[in-house]
Amino acid sequence: RSARLDGIGTTIFAEMSALAVETGAINLGQGFPDQDGPEVVKEAARAAITDGPNQYVAGIGIPLLREAIARHQQRFHGIELDPGREVVVTTGATEAVAAALLGLVNPRDDVLVLEPFYDSYRAMIQMVGARHRAVTLRAPDFRLPVDELRAAVTPRTTAIVLNSPHNPTGAVLTREELTAVAEVAIEHDLVVISDEVYEHLSFATPHVPIATVPGMAERTLTISSAGKTFSFTGWKVGWATGPADLVDALMGAKQFLTYTSGTPFQPAVAAALDLPDAFYVALRDDLRHKRDLLCAGLADLGLDVFVPEGTYFATTDVAPLGFDDGLEFCRELPRRAGVVAIPHQVFHDDRPDGSNPGRTLVRWAFCKRETVLDEAVTRLARLR
């Protein structure tokens, strides 16, 4: 193993999903829905496999999909894009983040991230040879501490990886918070890599892409994917949009990572993006309802629940149940109660004194059928 991987262990999602399979536990860990997305979208993929294209296409993605992504950004966010130069299709949001970091960040740069962070960010920043600087969102409300964001900037800072709606806390950054991020980015001439995969899962207020904040369009790459919005997490179709120079930099890296991304899924995702507004509303309403169901169940068990404003993850503090370590809790939970969850602490840096702001916090995915959520809560009652 190269030094690039020093300290990078197995991702928590692999560990916990393997544990779910091994124990037969209900998997409220890794975020994937237990029902596939729309049949018409599957049909479009089947048709593409039957009729083609099935060979390599342009690395930047097929025009049909790039045009559909541009239409989506205009319909939901009022963002105007040239699909020829300002949109790139990637192998999931994960590749978009990786290629953006490789294409835009130099070794020894500092990159700001919101902590707790989606685990690929820290690993990728390290693989790029840069250093991440965490700005911590703290329980109970996980607001952005703007002063700490300002204080985290160093002379070497060149980029911010933003994520809203935020995994794992479920926080949705407000326009005020985004404006504060924008001020910092503009003042220090930073690029923003904005991971918005949960853009359609903001339950109270509409999601605001930071690219729509004045002065930000020219310095932001906006990233999303078909996984969460259309419930096809295994298709791994994502995209990035933004100014041509940033898209070019991302593409400069992407061309040698994967060159191009799963051809027949591209027309299918184009069809999905053009689904009527009613689809998107139903997705959000369904998940809001499931959020309420799971949060009520977890609260009844005596857990402190932090009800998320977005994403499909709820967070609890397991300390009231007598547990002082969320990772140990999650490792024992499948055998004790037949449920899998994800500890927040792995999305934080351990502090020099050994403390961790996410020590007793645990994340539960609610993108599951109601019967499954009910059964999970019934099983968790065994913990009492």
Ligand code: PMP
């Ligand atoms: N970013 C965040 C914040 C996520 O939660 C996930 C998981 N969907 C990803 C990126 C990865 O997305 P994809 O599967 O499209 O690579």
Ligand code: GLN
């Ligand atoms: N994004 C999903 C989650 O946070 C899945 C992540 C993964 O498997 N890498 O659970």
